[in-house]
Every structure is written in C-alpha cells, then in structure tokens.
Amino acid sequence: MSEKHSCSCACGGAPKLIFACSGGADVGALADQAARKLTRDGVGRMFCLAGIGGRVSGIITSTEAAASVLVIDGCPLNCAKKTLEEAGFSDFVHLNLMEVGFQKGESPANEENIENVAKVAAARMTM
C-alpha cells in the first residue's frame, strides 16, 4: 500500500495548489493576481495551468498529489475549470469571480479587488 509522507525536508507535506485562468480580461488578471497574493500569504501555492493543458507530467502528478486544489476563473467561460476537467481532475474547489460580484470589463485588478478576491478564495480553500 502506498502512503503519503511528510517530513521537515524537501519532501514536506502535499501543498494546496491554486490555478487561475489568468485570462486576457480584467477578471483574468484579477484571478491571476489573487492567486499570486494567496501564494505570498502562504494560503496555497499558485501552479501552472498551462502545464495542465500541456499535460506536463510533473505538473499533472504534482496536482494529483496535492492536498487540495482551488481553481479561480474570472468569467463564466470557466476555462480553468474546463482545463482541469479535460485533464481528468474533478476533485477541486471552484471559484468564479462573476458569481461573487466581479463583472468582466468592470473589475480592474487593483489592490482592493485583489484583496477581496483573495479573501473569498481563502475562505473557499478552508471550507
């Protein structure tokens, strides 16, 4: 039987991973910047969505081994969610910024919005 290990060295516990759509619209930038803030704050670690799309084996296996996964999409197209699903992932928490009041084209990635998104995302991660 396999087992997950944690120790004080580089083989530490499985991280909480965060994927953002990082799309071209303002809400994509907002999702991206919130994910980076969550990483800086130690809530989780932003990881490479492109690596999931590209089926990069290290990215895929690391995601499979994650303690939890949060996916942040800026708009209802849900590109990040669909990218994870296409790669076979279903066990993740999803946050769509429109559902929490951020409209595409009206939500600049400023400090206040980043802070607010990060708060909502952090709360979702601990649910």
Place this chain on the structure above:
Amino acid sequence: MKIQILGTGCPKCVKLTEAVKTAADALGLAYEIEKVSDVNQIMAFGVMMTPGLVVDGDVKLVGKVPTVDELKKILVK
C-alpha cells in the same frame, strides 16, 4: 531505461531509491539510476513535492513512496 529519483536526500528519497532498484532488478530491466538533488533541477520537472520518480523523462509519481509491486507496474508501463 533511465530512472531519476528527485529528492534532496531525505530518508523517503533513499527509501524510494531502494524500492525502485528492487523493483527494476526483480523485473530484470536494464536501467541506469540517477539521483537529482538540486532543487532547481527538481523544479524544472514541474514537481512541487519530493520524492519524485522520473522514468525516461516522464514524471511518474511525486510525494509518496509506493510499494515494490506498485513500482513494478509503473516501470513496465
């Protein structure tokens, strides 16, 4: 077959190395094994946790030490 063990030398990485050798020997595989301990090199595989197992350039698993039987299945895929 090129086998790379990703890890900074912790006990779990050593355990994985030993288990992989046992599995590969039991299967009669021709292989070379390399330990990759440089963090930057490990990160270059896109790996976020160690230990990691890479077979012919493909990351097969990270963050756990499977049994020898599980490793055999991984190595013959």
